[in-house]
Amino acid sequence: MPKRTLTTLLPYGIAVAVAACALLVMLLITPLKTHTPFLLFFPAVMTTGWYGGLGPALVATALSAVSAHYFILPPTASFALTVVTGIQLAGFVAVAVFISILQSSLRQARARLEERVQARTHELAETNAELEAFAASVAHDLRAPLRSIRGFAQALMDDYGAQLEATGLDFLHRIIRASTRMDTLIQDLLTYSRLSREALPLEPVPLQAAVQAAQAQLSGDLQARGAAIQLEAPLPVVIAHYPVLVQVLVNVLANAIKFTDPGVRPIVTVRADRTEDQVRLWIEDNGIGIPAEYQEQIFQVFERLHGPDTYAGTGIGLAIVRRGVERMGGRVGVVSLPGQGSRFWITLRPTDEGA
Secondary structure: OOHHHHHHHHHHHHHHHHHHHHHHHHHHOHHHHHHOOOOOHHHHHHHHHHHHOHHHHHHHHHHHHHHHHHHHOOOOOOOOOOHHHHHHHHHHHHHHHHHHHHHHHHHHHHHHHHHHHHHHHHHHHHHHHHHHHHHHHHHHHHHHHHHHHHHHHHHHHHHHHHHOOHHHHHHHHHHHHHHHHHHHHHHHHHHHHHHHHOOOOOEEEEHHHHHHHHHHHOHHHHHHHOOEEEEOOOOOEEEEOHHHHHHHHHHHHHHHHHOOOOOOOOEEEEEEEEOOOOEEEEEEOOOOOOOHHHOOHHHOOOOOOOOOOOOOOOOOHHHHHHHHHHHOOOEEEEEEOOOOOEEEEEEEOEOOOOO
């Protein structure tokens, strides 16, 4: 018999089996047969309707009605129909048919809803892909003229800088700084956008390796500022997405070595506390600190407490940190007082590995 035919007939076979089981239990339990002759036939109809739909449920209704008439309702072992028996059977059939139709409608509605969810999910995936392609295209189109502006300004300075007055040189420096800042801003916006859309498969990541990778990326800034990062090893293993975790750490560490008073050597301490359900990573600095009223605001996009001439940046770095940490199932915050440094914390889920 073809597989498709078997699949079609299976719900009807279940209808017969469920109705037979209900009849058997009713015959074995005398009080049920006497006082509630249809008690188990209703669940039989409902079960069949839930699994097979309207057709099998109607078959279960018919079998249940015939079984109750012959084996349970008086006179038993007979198809003789009295007024009382007729009313009982009619009531059972009416209720069972109503239940079957209702279940069928709910089943169809559920199937339509699942189809619509799948269609919307597919549309959302296509839209995200289009947005990503559009963002990449716009970023390329925006960065190309910026590179040209910066390149021509640098060439002008190299070739004709000696002939320019101090004011002209200052203008060229401003052009180069502004174009560089805009290029960085575009890159940060792309990073923030990708973090909102891309799937992030999570896996065990050694925190110590991630911190060291972030430190390597910042080696130039660390050397230029004479900064020191003190790592209190060993650090535990967490559930995270390695590239995103490294990006998060780069942004937090970059802030820690950047926001210091002039003449102060940045010193950053990285340590972790572990409990049964979370790892809390601390990044502590000796910087300028953050007033309490701004400690939530700094994690929002384009929120800056200082002008770009005082401390360089785009105002997106900590927004990227929050979005990345939240996508990995964690949280981020800061404890700070003005003039007393800042203690940024990141919580992530631990694994059974590591110390």
